[in-house]
Amino acid sequence: MRTIDLLRTAVRNTFRSKLRTTLTVLALFIGAFTLTLTTAVGAGVTDYVTRQVASLGADDVLIVTRAAADTTTDGPAPYDPRTSSASTGTDAPGLPGSGQSDPLTDGDLQELAATSGIISVDPVQAVAVDYVQGDTETRLEFTINPTSSITRADLVAGEQLDEAATTPQLMLPSDYVEPLGFEDAAAAIGVTVRLGITDVLGEQHTLDATIAGVSQESLLASGGGANASLIDGLARLQAAGIDTGPARYSLAVAYFDTALSDDGISRLQADLADAGFGAQTIQDQLGVIRTVIDGIVGVLNAFAVVALVAAAFGIVNTLLMSVQERTREIGLMKAMGMRSGRIFSLFSIEAAFIGFLGSAIGALAAVVVGSVLSGALAAGPLAALPGLDILLFDPASILAIILLIMVIAFVSGTLPASRAARKNPIESLRYE
Known part of the structure; x- marks a missing residue:
């Protein structure tokens, strides 16, 4: 057969x-x-x-924070003036580092930059925006994602933020398009909106920014995006020109050599851990x-x-x-x-x-x-x-x-x- x-x-x-x-x-x-x-x-x-x-960042970055101190006792940790947020005079509401027991300092950034395998380090500044306002009288509560410098938005319309631009740029979440009076996402591109922010003395200021793009809502990165120029401008208004002592940052973005193998990246993370820092790649978060x-x-x-x-x-x-x-x-x-x-x-x-x-x-x-x-x-x-x-x-x-x-x-x-x-x-x- x-x-x-x-x-x-x-x-x-x-x-x-x-x-x-x-x-x-x-x-x-x-x-x-x-x-x-x-x-x-x-x-x-x-x-x-x-x-x-x-969308949280590229494959050549580490999100670096100060590693939490190990405690051998249960309950609240004892007071340590070296790590207390109040010890450097930065406990004013709304300032970067506020409420964090052990933020990063400029000295930490220099130590990170000197680590073998690290190409550059950028601190992340946190700003507390009050509202965003378009051409209408409507004001909407608004937050800015502090890791905007490494964010690649899932675009609905427009372009990614230009970190090298000298003009303030904003990435608007898609759910803000209709409430701000725009017909659709494309109509919002290039329009100037106003951001309100309150300084440490309680006085409110405004700063204009241009909408560069409209992004889908993100599960892991909430809020809008801002380029370096907009973040710097908001941070200056928030500080109100007051000298608050040494700069303090909640986290930093460290760019490493893309030629590093997986083992090399693991060794780099181990070196940073030995130095008292916690470092995660995007793949770590995904894993x-x-x-x-x-x-x-x-x-x-x-x-x-x-x-x-x-x-x-x-x-x-x-x-x-x-x-x-x-x-x-x-x-x-x-x-x-x-x-x-x-x-x-x-x-x-x-x-x-x-x-x-x-x-x-x-x-x-x-x-x-x-x-x-x-x-x-x-x-x-x-x-x-x-x-x-x-x-x-x-x-x-x-x-x-x-x-x-x-x-x-x-x-x-x-x-x-x-x-x-x-x-x-x-x-x-x-x-x-």
Whole structure:
């Protein structure tokens, strides 16, 4: 029997007992449907988080803070004048470093810059903006992301902030477009808005800034963005010209050599830790989140695996019964010269075809149902997270699921196929 004839015969034999085959396919359908949906959830959430974390900065930066002091006793830490925010006179409300027990100083920045592997260090200044106002009288509460210097916004319209520009530039979150009176995001680009800020003496000031771009809301980086010129201007207004002592920063951005390997970056982080600093790359932040996502998706996938295991036993049962019913037919095929290997292949192909039917139909149904569900969630409960496709179907993943289930079905069919191949033709022909 030629291979093509073997395939045709296997497909025809699959539908000899339609009810039994349908029930087996249904069990595989449930496993494929569940596995496709859970894989899509993992892919959708991972893609969204990856884009969100990528917006926090580039791959060649470390977010550096002063490492928390180790304490060996429970309860509040004892007073230390070297780390107290009040000891340097910077406890005025609204100033950078306010409320932080151990911020970075200019001396720390110099130490960081002198560390081997670090190219440059930029301090991050925090400013407390009161409001943003457009051409109308409407004033809206507003915050500025302190890490704007390394932010790559998920743009709706406009351009990224120009850190080298001498004019103040603002990155406006998309949910501010309509309340500020703009028709759409494109209409806001290039428009000058007014920011209000209160200084340490309680007097309010205003500063104008040009909207360079409009960004999607971010899960990990809240608030608007500001370039260096705008941050510096707001910081001067906030300080009101008062000498508050040595500069203090909540964190700093350290740029390292892109030629460093993963081991080199790990050694650099270890060196900074020995010096009393905490340093994280963007990939570090992404890794923690991915671990949580992978754990959740893994638990969901376990339910699909249970369904597939049950379906595997169903395939074994279906083909064993088929072998029993076709004993005389097997004997006749052997008597006519069909080899045991061909008979084994015939029943194994039947098992693989059943696996294909269940997995393909289940995956297709999951794509249809998932697409409708994803659209409904994006317009409803997940509307506050623009850009999130909770179910992201990757063709390669779907194909891998179909192949995986076909392999499981093929392996499940080897026992009945082996039994059929070992049957004695004389005894099979006598079987009643």
